[in-house]
Amino acid sequence: MCTPGFWQQSHYLVTWCGLQIRCTLPLSLHSIMTSPLERLNSVRNHIQPQNQQLSQQPCLAPILGHNPTGPADIAAERAGASFNVEKMKYFWAGGKEEYEITEIAYQIIQRDPDLTTSHFFDQTRPEAREFTYSESFAMRIYVHDLLFRNALNLFGSPEQLAEWQEDIEKFRVLGCFAMTELGHSSFLRGLETTATYDRENDEFIIHSPTLEATKWWIGLAGQTATHTVAICQTIIDSKPHGINWFIVPLRSPTTGRLLPGVTAGDIGAKYGRAGLDNGWIQFTHARIPRTNLLSRWVNVDRDGNYHPAPNPAVMYATLIPERLSIMAGTWMLVGQAVVIAARYGVVRRQGAKDQKIMDYQSHYVKLMPCVAFMYICNITNRYACDRLFPRVSLRFCKYSTHPLPSMLIVLQLTDFPQLHSLLTTQWSEMSELAQNDIHSYLRKAGDMHAVSAGIKATITWLGADTLERCRRACGGHAYSSYNAIPGIIGDWGVTTTGAYKAGRRRQHRPFAADWGKSRSCSRHLQSQRYLIGTLHDVAQGRQAAGSAAYLNDAATVLAQPTCVFDNERDWLNIEAVNGVLTWLVVKRLHINLTLSLPTQLQATATALAASDAWNDHLLSVTRTSELHCHRHLLDLYVAGIREAPVELHAPLLNMGRLYALYVVEGSLDALLEEEYITPKQARVVRGLYIRLCKETRTDAVPLTDAWAFPDFVLKAPIGRADGDIYS
Numbered sequence: 001m002c003t004p005g006f007w008q009q010s011h012y013l014v015t016w017c018g019l020q021i022r023c024t025l026p027l028s029l030h031s032i033m034t035s036p037l038e039r040l041n042s043v044r045n046h047i048q049p050q051n052q053q054l055s056q057q058p059c060l061a062p063i064l065g066h067n068p069t070g071p072a073d074i075a076a077e078r079a080g081a082s083f084n085v086e087k088m089k090y091f092w093a094g095g096k097e098e099y100e101i102t103e104i105a106y107q108i109i110q111r112d113p114d115l116t117t118s119h120f121f122d123q124t125r126p127e128a129r130e131f132t133y134s135e136s137f138a139m140r141i142y143v144h145d146l147l148f149r150n151a152l153n154l155f156g157s158p159e160q161l162a163e164w165q166e167d168i169e170k171f172r173v174l175g176c177f178a179m180t181e182l183g184h185s186s187f188l189r190g191l192e193t194t195a196t197y198d199r200e201n202d203e204f205i206i207h208s209p210t211l212e213a214t215k216w217w218i219g220l221a222g223q224t225a226t227h228t229v230a231i232c233q234t235i236i237d238s239k240p241h242g243i244n245w246f247i248v249p250l251r252s253p254t255t256g257r258l259l260p261g262v263t264a265g266d267i268g269a270k271y272g273r274a275g276l277d278n279g280w281i282q283f284t285h286a287r288i289p290r291t292n293l294l295s296r297w298v299n300v301d302r303d304g305n306y307h308p309a310p311n312p313a314v315m316y317a318t319l320i321p322e323r324l325s326i327m328a329g330t331w332m333l334v335g336q337a338v339v340i341a342a343r344y345g346v347v348r349r350q351g352a353k354d355q356k357i358m359d360y361q362s363h364y365v366k367l368m369p370c371v372a373f374m375y376i377c378n379i380t381n382r383y384a385c386d387r388l389f390p391r392v393s394l395r396f397c398k399y400s401t402h403p404l405p406s407m408l409i410v411l412q413l414t415d416f417p418q419l420h421s422l423l424t425t426q427w428s429e430m431s432e433l434a435q436n437d438i439h440s441y442l443r444k445a446g447d448m449h450a451v452s453a454g455i456k457a458t459i460t461w462l463g464a465d466t467l468e469r470c471r472r473a474c475g476g477h478a479y480s481s482y483n484a485i486p487g488i489i490g491d492w493g494v495t496t497t498g499a500y501k502a503g504r505r506r507q508h509r510p511f512a513a514d515w516g517k518s519r520s521c522s523r524h525l526q527s528q529r530y531l532i533g534t535l536h537d538v539a540q541g542r543q544a545a546g547s548a549a550y551l552n553d554a555a556t557v558l559a560q561p562t563c564v565f566d567n568e569r570d571w572l573n574i575e576a577v578n579g580v581l582t583w584l585v586v587k588r589l590h591i592n593l594t595l596s597l598p599t600q601l602q603a604t605a606t607a608l609a610a611s612d613a614w615n616d617h618l619l620s621v622t623r624t625s626e627l628h629c630h631r632h633l634l635d636l637y638v639a640g641i642r643e644a645p646v647e648l649h650a651p652l653l654n655m656g657r658l659y660a661l662y663v664v665e666g667s668l669d670a671l672l673e674e675e676y677i678t679p680k681q682a683r684v685v686r687g688l689y690i691r692l693c694k695e696t697r698t699d700a701v702p703l704t705d706a707w708a709f710p711d712f713v714l715k716a717p718i719g720r721a722d723g724d725i726y727s
Contacts, residue, residue, distance in 0.1 A: 070347040073356065074701060074723030077346050081702035083651045088706035091644050092378060099708065110712050120715055121481045128275035129223070139276045143219040144168075146325060148175030151229040155245050155294035164247070172253060176218050176225035178281055183212025188231065188243055193283065195232035195246055195293070199304045202290050206232060206248055206261070206283040215281040222266035222279030226253045229294070230283075234306070241306045245294040248286065261286030272490025323452035326459050326495060327381035331374045331707070333492060334463045337485050338370050339704045340719030341470035344477070346701055347723045357473075364697040365690055367473055369662045370466040371703050372696070375655040377459065380633050383640035446530050447546030451632065454527030458629040460495040467492055477718050484716040528621040531628060535589050547632045550582055557586045563677045568688050574638055574653070577660040580676075581631040584667060587674055588624040623670070630663045651703065654696050661689040 078085070093099035109115045117123075149168050152161065167173040184190040192213035195204045208214055215221070221228065230248045234241040250262050258264060263282045270278060293300055297309035345358030345367060357363050467489045471478040478485045534548045544551045563580060570576055634656065641652040664671070665685055671677045677685075696703070711721055718725045 068724060068726055069349065070723035070725050072723075073347050073349075074343060074721075077698075077701035078705065080698060082699055083648055083702065085702045085705055087645055088648055088651070088702075089708050091648055092706050093708070094382060102708065106710050106713070110710065116712060121484075121487065123274070125269070125274045129277060137275055139273060140220055140224065142325075143177060143276075144171075144175050144225075147177035147219075148225075148227075148229055151177060151245055152247070152294065155296050157295045160247075160291070160294065160296075174220065174224055174226045176220040176228045176250075178215040178218050178221070178228040178230040178248070180215065180217050181212060182214040182216040182280070183210070191231060191233060191243065193230060193232045194235055195230075195244065196235040197237075197290070197300060197304050198287075201287070202302060203287045204246060204290060204293065206230065206246065206286045206288060208282045208284070213282075217267065217278050218281060219276055219278055221250070221264055221281050222277030224277055226251045228281065230281075234293075234300075236300065236304050236306055241308065244298055246288060247292040247294065248283070248288055250281065259286070271493045272487065273494060323456040326456045327377045329495070330377040330459055330463045331381070333488060334466050335374045335377075335704075335707055336709055336714055337467050337470040337488050338367070338374055339707060339709055340483065340485060340714055340716045341367055341473045341478075342371065342700045342704045343720070343723065344474050344718045344725065347718075347725050348475075358697060358700060361690070361694070363473060364700070365693045366469045368693040368696050368700065369658055370469055371700065372655040372658040372662070373462055373466060374707070375652065375703075376633055376637050376659050379640040379652075380636040383636050383643075444546070446533075447548060450527040450530035451547045451629075454625050454629040455633070456495075457527075458626050458633075460492075463492055464489075464496045474718060482716075483718050484714060525621065525625070527625040527628065531585075531589055531625065532592060532621075535586075547628070550631075551586065551589075554586045554590065557583055558590060562675070563671075563681060565677075565681060565684075568684060571661065571664075571685060571688050572657050574634060574656045574660050577657075577664055578631050578634045578638075580664060580671070581627055581634075581660075581667070583676060584670060584674070585624055585627045585631060587676075588620060588627075588670075592621060592624070627663070627667065634660055634663075651696075651699060654692065655703075658689075658692050658696060661685065661692060665689045 090096040090099050093102055149165075152164055152168070156164070164173065168175060178193075179188070179191075181191055181193065184192065192208070192210055193215065194207050194209060196207065197203075198205055215228075215230065218225075218228070226249065228248050228250055230246050231243050232246055234244045248262075249259050250264060251258055261284050263284065264279055267278050267280055290300060290302070299307040301307070342358070345363060346356050348357045349355060350357050351360075358367070467485065471485050471489065474483065474485065477483050481487055531548060531551070534544045535551050535554060538544050538551050538554060550557075560583065563583075565571060565576070565580075637656050637659070641649065641656065644652055668677070668682045668685060672679070672682060705721075711719070717727075
């Protein structure tokens, strides 16, 4: 605090727009302040009214007596809904019972003072890590369960599952997932951390040989995790045996102190997720039992004999569930920003006619595709899970955290014991295939891997584009952290950081294809390699399956050189529009396969030359992979909405149509380049796209109300459900 006499003060009566405020202003400064707290207190004293009795002047009368139109405007939007919002809420949640359970969970959380705070955006980093109801806290559970425990489920032997599962489930062991390294990110073949077998002591020695080998960005490693699943280069008798997964203790479960051979710490301030203790780990000849090598697929016996997996590809499968979880994470986190922007758009009035900003074409064309995108994510997520696992009961159990605004696919909707059983069953089937029919295994696992890689790369960047559109649509108010969107953008940033490895294209509209600025995406390359390989297999007489099954008809697809659509009705048929995307994907794959890539990839003798060949076609292959993902999502969406009540078909179809048209509208350059469509057809697509944005705009609030986010979850005054955003 400032000591008496620090300031020489004089009192002034300041009149500002009719308000008379008595302030203390400094005449001179006798010494330099010694702390930020003193400076802040002094500034506060300068502007703090000395007399709380404010006299109202005539110029403020119209403002102070203003009757806000927001509540009436948003009520009118809801009254004009073209569908039953309550039934849409049930369908969105997975059923009436699931919706009601979610509402109860929200009430429990809202009424618990330990789970809510009115100062969420002013928390320090330590406070954020203590606060339990947050995106960051949910990510801790995500890391422990979906990454750490799932790695054990997929790679651990039955004996290892029996040893570790109970401690993990009861949180006696808190785990993290040590894959990425400082110098290598997630390029697994380039990882440097080693696990060297010590035959004499029957132990593996875990070691970080260089600074670049430091495990980096590891969630929970900074302060919390007691154990990690670390991926390491396995060395036996000085001979490398590739990468494997090891359970490595980090801290004492009782004292929290780091164990011998382990050095770890927090990586410090980040773009988002301040409450998640991302950390770094360095191993210095840390010793673990030989039995801590996860040994469902591989094994090292007491004598040091290495028994490899039937195929190295099996060691990458743990990434598949994590990648697919992004669909649920998108609507749960990005969806909050879309709700805020939609509500603000129908309450905020501006312009000569004082109209709602949502009624401007420039506004609804930006936002309505974002709404459609959320429906794609929610419904395809549910339908994809139903296909991956026989119908999981969408019920809450004691671990469920669906009310959290988190990126959880498993934690948000499903019963852990059921899901664990289904995962184990699914993986057991895959294990049997790997042992007895490696070709069938690789085909099935390859499709799952390609789908998950491509979808994560596509969805995360659409999510980032959506968030930026929502921020801009809310003007200066969305620049304030107190309206939540900046924090969501920061939290979401980690998903795109991991999706694109060498930059990203600049985009000029929601989801637009400014393809000339496109750069490398490692996950799209994984998907593209699979697609080209599958098309090559089809050409050799083998059948494609899964997401690439349409490639079986590649010859028939290419036999139709031009689009035959001659009216708007054709472009409103989602399956027909998906056929246009199918043609474009097959055409681009065919060009890559027959003209360039095989000649260069198959004829070259070195991996470096092959890598150069991919790089020379990077823009084309990345785009093709994205289009493949879009068409696959539309396939899943069309199948998923068949389960909806009949009275919801119209709005759900419109959401699918809008998403399909935005993809085609963003691909008009490629379709015109290939002369598949005419300029007249391109104008029809663009005009219909804009018109559909306008038509669906009337349901902007009802469509987003169906997601049932309470105000205390949104945490944004401009997104209040009652529309009274200025109170």
